[in-house]
Amino acid sequence: MIIEDDETATKIYEKFTEKVEGFQVIASASTGKQALELLNVFTPDLILLDVFLPDMKGTDLLWEIRKELRSVDVIMITAANDAHTVSEAIRGGAFSYMMKPIMIDKFLDTLEQYKETRTKLTNLKTIEQNDVNSFFRMKSREEQAAKEQDPEDLPKGIDKHTLKKVRAQMEKIKDSINAEEFAKTIGASHSTVRRYLEYLVANQEIEVEIMYGTIGRPERRYRKR
Incomplete structure (x- = not known):
């Protein structure tokens, strides 16, 4: 589900989404009120949510969604770059935060990461720490140290x-x-x-x-x- 008040942006996100196997846009809303009404009818797996909506802030809508629909995942797509908004998105459990203008490679990569994470959480019976690190995109001290000690295999012409x-x-x-x-x-x-x-x-x-x-x-x- 896409929640975005810019009709052109909504169409672009729909087109991008069609490029990733396993995703289908089933609804779109241009206001927070409209989105909540739609969410009373069906429950999407994932919401692409803008911050600047005509009737409410997207982060406030995120908390409203969290009250009733904890199983719904949210990816923020917005021009908002202030620390408060980003912090609210993190506290509200947003899977990712993409800043406009959206690059297609970043958009597609984020959806692929989401799909991989959701598949793992669905199929795994038990979770190891390495899996948790992957879900939260964290590196252990050992992994970070190994990376620092093992320099990149740089191509010719790159010093x-x-x-x-x-x-x-x-x-x-x-x-x-x-x-x-x-x-x-x-x-x-x-x-x-x-x-x-x-x-x-x-x-x-x-x-x-x-x-x-x-x-x-x-x-x-x-x-x-």
């Missing part, structure tokens, strides 16, 4: 020290940025920075957005996931 510098700088970027702009921030060439940014995209550490202008080639802009 670990430069990669570390690019990662650190990317963490400071709040919005999207193109390779030329990023190159100026770390004092490297455009071609070098482009190579490292594309490596991080391939490694699913950052996202790339294609911006189509009126003239010239499309612009590739990078942002944190």
Whole structure:
């Protein structure tokens, strides 16, 4: 079920959802009141919920849903980036929180993660700590230490020290940025920075957005996931 007041966004989410096997959009609502009325009729497995609705805040609706329908999972999709809203979503038990503008790879990856988690919880009789860590996307100290001691097998042309510098700088970027702009921030060439940014995209550490202008080639802009 999709709860979103933007009709265009709803259609986009429906189209994205159709790309993931096992998912079907069975209803949509544009207000909190309409959503609650629909939830009196049927119970979806998963709700994609916007925060900014015409009649109530999505996080308030999340708590209303939790009062009666604890078995329903919720993924927040919103432009809200304030700490209070994110905290409310976590406390309300949201499975994930996707910030607009939504990248299709992030959307599809989140649905795949949800499907994998739900399948495991349905099929497993007992749960091990490693399973719990996976569900909550946590790493144990041993796993983290092993990762730090076992460096990445980097491809040719990717230096670990430069990669570390690019990662650190990317963490400071709040919005999207193109390779030329990023190159100026770390004092490297455009071609070098482009190579490292594309490596991080391939490694699913950052996202790339294609911006189509009126003239010239499309612009590739990078942002944190």
